Amino acid sequence: GAGVSQSPSNKVTEKGKDVELRCDPISGHTALYWYRQSLGQGLEFLIYFQGNSAPDKSGLPSDRFSAERTGGSVSTLTIQRTQQEDSAVYLCASSPSSAGGIYGYTFGSGTRLTVV
Amino acid sequence: AQSVTQPDIHITVSEGASLELRCNYSYGATPYLFWYVQSPGQGLQLLLKYFSGDTLVQGIKGFEAEFKRSQSSFNLRKPSVHWSDAAEYFCAVGGPDAGGTSYGKLTFGQGTILTVHP
Numbered sequence: 001g002a003g004v005s006q007s008p009s010n011k012v013t014e015k016g017k018d019v020e021l022r023c024d025p026i027s028g029h030t031a032l033y034w035y036r037q038s039l040g041q042g043l044e045f046l047i048y049f050q051g052n053s054a055p056d057k058s059g060l061p062s063d064r065f066s067a068e069r070t071g072g073s074v075s076t077l078t079i080q081r082t083q084q085e086d087s088a089v090y091l092c093a094s095s096p097s098s099a100g101g102i103y104g105y106t107f108g109s110g111t112r113l114t115v116v
Numbered sequence: 117a118q119s120v121t122q123p124d125i126h127i128t129v130s131e132g133a134s135l136e137l138r139c140n141y142s143y144g145a146t147p148y149l150f151w152y153v154q155s156p157g158q159g160l161q162l163l164l165k166y167f168s169g170d171t172l173v174q175g176i177k178g179f180e181a182e183f184k185r186s187q188s189s190f191n192l193r194k195p196s197v198h199w200s201d202a203a204e205y206f207c208a209v210g211g212p213d214a215g216g217t218s219y220g221k222l223t224f225g226q227g228t229i230l231t232v233h234p
Contacts, residue, residue: 004159031220040125042226043160043206050220091159095220102148102167102210105222107159 002026004108006092012114013082021077021111023092031095032075033105034067038088046090049075082115089113118143118209120225128231129197137192137228139207149190150208150222151181160206166190177201202232 005024013019025032034046045059049069060066064083069075079086089112093105119142129135141147148167152160164175171183181192190207208222 033221035224040226043224045221045223048220056220093160104150104162104165104208104210107152107161109157109159 004092004094004106006090006108006111008111009109010112010114012116015084015115016081018078018080019082019113021079021090021092021113023075023077023108025073025075025092025094026096026106027073029094029096029106030072031097031105032069033093033095034075034077035091035093036088037091037110043091046077079113082113084115087113087115118147118211118223120207120209120223122205122207122225122228124228125226126229126231128233130233131199132196135192135194135197135201135230137205137207137230139190139192139225140188141190141207141209142188143209143211145211147190148210149181149183150210151175151179151190151192152206152208152224153177154204154206154227156203163192163205197230197232199232199234202230204229 007022030051032049035043037043047067048056064080067077089110091110093107095105121140123138150165151163153163154160163179164173166173166183173181179194183190204227206227207225210222
């Protein structure tokens with residue numbers, strides 16, 4: 001696609017429910033990133049996929065968070081048993097190579113998650 | 117570990133005034149530095165980036181940034197601010213990790229919110 005697409009744009013869920021957030025990166029981009037943006041907290045790295053390599057999961061805050069990337073394209077971030085502190089904007093980004101840290105990323109518009 | 121500090125959480129300027137947003141980084145090698153802008157309800161858009169060479173980098177929308185290695189800074193500037201520049205600005209640092217095996221991640225600062233008064 002022309003840009004990074006995220007869905008849904010907004011999600012309200014009840015505490016304890018599971019949620020899935022979807023990211024469709026730019027076609028041909030091999031690297032995909034998830035970040036979390038909480039109020040006043042900047043961007044917090046969650047997970048990074050690069051091609052067929054094992055993902056870098058070092059930023060996932062707990063085992064309630066998981067992500068997968070199917071066919072080297074679409075990615076789903078799953079949060080199980082959501083808590084109120086999970087409320088944030090979840091941003092996805094992609095990069096044409098493994099050197100996103102050098103060339104930068106293209107971001108999607110994010111999914112705003114509200115846990116009530 | 118790499119880190120980025122943006123000392124100013126919120127800055128207010130008048131339209132037409134000059135602007136400087138501060139960014140300090142901590143990184144063990146030559147950094148790759150970025151400025152992104154986020155308008156309300158939008159994702160982040162890349163304004164400019166520094167790799168090497170000329171320490172004064174030009175970006176989109178009339179922005180520029182200067183890399184000062186001695187001060188570990190990469191401040192963003194604009195000579196005359198427009199009302200449409202009101203947004204949140206993020207500085208980020210990237211480059212090889214400690215093992216030199218991965219170049220994938222960017223580390224972001226906490227952001228500076230810019231308000232522009234007419």
